[in-house]
Amino acid sequence: MSDIKDELLEQHIRAAQITNTIRFIRLYLVSIFIACIYTFCLYQFYFSQTSVYFNSWFVITAVSVSSMLMITTLYFKKGQFNPQTGNYWLKFVCLMTGILIAIGIALLYYYLPSINPDFSEFHALILSGLLILVSQTFALTYLTQRLSFFLLVAVPTVLPYVASQIFMTSQSDPLFHLVTNFILIILLLCANAIMNMHSRLTGMYYRNNVLKKNAEQQASWSDELCQQLQSEMNKSKDIELQLQLNNQLLEQKVRERIYDIELMHKNLQEQQDNLNLAHEIAGLNPWDWNIKERHFSITNEQQQTRKIDARSHQLLLQNKIHPDDITHLKTSMKHHLRGKTERYETTYRLQNTKEKWYWVHDTGRVIERDPQSGKPLRMVGIRRNIHQERTDQERLRLAASVLEQAAEGIFILNEDLCYIDTNPFYEKISGFNREQILGKHLFDITANYKSQQRSKHNEIVQQLLETHKYDAEFNEKFLSGKELSIRLHISAIKDEQDRIIHYIGIVTDLTERKLQEQRLSYLENYDPLTDLPNRFYYNYQLHQYLVSQEDSINQFAIIRLNIDRFRPLNEYLTNNGGDELLRQVAQRLRLTNTEALFLAHLNGDDFAIVYEISHIRTSVQQHCERIAKAFSIPFNISGQDHIITLSMGVSFYPEHGRQLDYLNNCAEQALSEAKRLGGNTIKYYSKENTKLLEQGIYLERDLRHAIQNNELIVYYQPKINFRDQQIYGFEALVRWNHPVKGIIPPNMFIPLAEQTSLISDIGRIVIQQTAKQIQEWNKKGFKNICVSVNIVAQQLQRGQLLEDLDAAISTYNISGESLELEITESSLVENSESIKDVLQSIKQRKIHISLDDFGTGYSSLSYLADFPIDILKIDRSFVSKIGQAKQEAIVSAMVAMGKAMGMTVVAEGIETQQQLNYLQSLECDIAQGYLFSRPLPEQDATIYLEQNMQCPTYT
Incomplete structure (x- = not known):
């Protein structure tokens, strides 16, 4: 039997191999056709001299391969050919293609080099090697279902090379032949291995189909056995009923049918055993209810019959049956006992010994009734445990519901x-x-x-x-x-x-989730206002440029851009107009930076561009100028045209650094320098800027320590009254007594302090020390001394100045008339109304207000009329140029204007007698300068005051 199976398997494998090869032979013929065309075209393209034999070979090969392909396609369709015929045809095709390829190789290898001087042995080796390797590869791919098919192609193909080893030993290279022979052996081994793999796979597929058919046949047999079992069960029921009837007849014919009874009893016993066995296998528990005699017999799972009183059985059932099922059971039983149903059948739950509920299916029939009254006398039935079946059905219904609702x-x-x-x-x-x-x-x-x-x-x-x-x-x-x-x-x-x-x-x-992820990614990496990458994505992308080894970016520039005077323009345009301006700026930057690597909107009006530097691109300077030129075109916002200028700061990679934060800081420093110069310009980062920044950082740190350690002191420069040449007062000038560097002049740290909140702290210290010094002078009898203190815009705007003045006046018990506050014109430019209110409050404290550096700022005459100014102070830049006609005219006009407006006129920076005489001739009120004294410390100022109560005459 095993030999028959092996023979059938072998036949199936052989037929499958032939069928599969027929399917693949078309691809093989097409591949060989393409390979021959490719080889022929290569020769014709590179070598002009033609050969009749080589051309004839190509034509014959093309016609032969095409013919075999057509025959295979037309006559060998799937399931419509004899495997034996297909086998012969495949062998013929393989042998023919092998011979044709061998002829082509021989022509390339032996013949063409001899007739074409340009076609060397090396060229012959390349083209013939190409043809043999391609043909062997295609044969290995498509013809390894059976080894014979592969050999019929491979053997003729390699014969020219084998012949060259035998007959051309003098011209051959032993190493080349060793390598070639080794490759051919490997191809043969691969073909054999692939053929074995195809055979095993085909055999496995055939065995799987056989096993599948056997399984289906076994399932069919099982169904038939189940049907036979059911038939036997039905027969058993019928026999049991028949036996009951026969028992009634046997009581009358005992003596006459004793032999028949014994025989029937024997048959009945055999059938009863079969029935018990069937019941045991099927999990059935037969029961017999003798209604007339009031007892109940039931067979348990161990096929043990137990007889109990019907009343006790009824009470036992009521205690074991689930309360929800009792009514249904009684109704079904009554209907059958009264003859309303053909048989009794119901399903209910019982409680087992472990107090767990399980489902049972109970069915029965009345087999005996009273002939006269029709009352039931006996009933039989079967109880079956269906708990597992019911559970499985519930699980199936639940699984089906889950499948439907998922x-x-x-x-x-x-x-x-x-x-x-x-x-x-x-x-x-x-x-x-x-x-x-x-x-x-x-x-x-x-x-x-x-x-x-x-x-x-x-x-x-x-x-x-x-x-x-x-x-x-x-x-x-x-x-x-x-x-x-x-x-x-x-x-x-x-x-x-x-x-x-x-x-x-x-x-x-996941479509919606992916869309949400894309939206979140966009919100995380892009600015929704300008639709440009934000700061986070800018830093990430710049980091990629710095660390990526794949990109060939060797040098690039970071250009930081900022809109000049964006803050006041944004307040004027309101938020919607400001947003529209940023959108238009982003769009214009997009259009002018198509060559840039990256463009980002960092925040507010701050943009960044990463621009690659190479010889094929315009320079960074030209690129920045092109951006600035593009911004010369007005922006139309809410129907109005606005000219926008940009400040640009540029840093270079790798000249200025190789770290992301450092490059950004360099570009920001260059941008800050461009803003400091008034904007609308381009600045490049330099090391000097870094040094200045570092000095500023260190200076700010030391200045904070100086304020905490009381290192700031006040110097006093005298002011002389022109009229009586008496000391009018002093100007308080702050100095920094550094513990290491000594006295530091204000021009070294005041500009830095004005950029931070430190100027307010310094101003508070100066006011306090000045008030204290005025108190000391008052105690010494100098009652009419007025000391001026310089106030900057920040002190006026922060709202702390009035409290500082009140605290100083109250602490040192001095009069407001002893103080004079010097403010600059720039302090009056912004928030004019709020500044005016603060100055009015200062005037209410009887403190004098002086307009310092007049003529060097905005020089708006409206300030003199609108603000409560008592004193007009002519800047030293005008006083120093007295002697020049135009400058003297300006100074004369200033003095005349101040006099006309009822103001006291102070001239500072007087250093020569000529300057003094000229100002005196103009009837200027107060003189101040090095001609009288330099700024003096507290003790020296007191000595000067004591010695010069009666000043000498400078005439």
């Missing part, structure tokens, strides 16, 4: 990955209804016209076949037109013998 696509595949069931949600995802899906392969309903899609599907199938599971996320397009991002999870279901019988697949639609 919010994920679920499908079931057979072992061939074909659909056998789907749920409604999968129909919704795929766009096909259930009938259109069932029976198709897993990816028959998806688009496969792109190589990437086919590759992905093949990868999934391969992984399922190897690991029996797959779980991943990818984009899928269905033939219904739906294109979704899904998560696919497929796992195999195996039987008790670990054989795969089904695959369960779950498909989750």
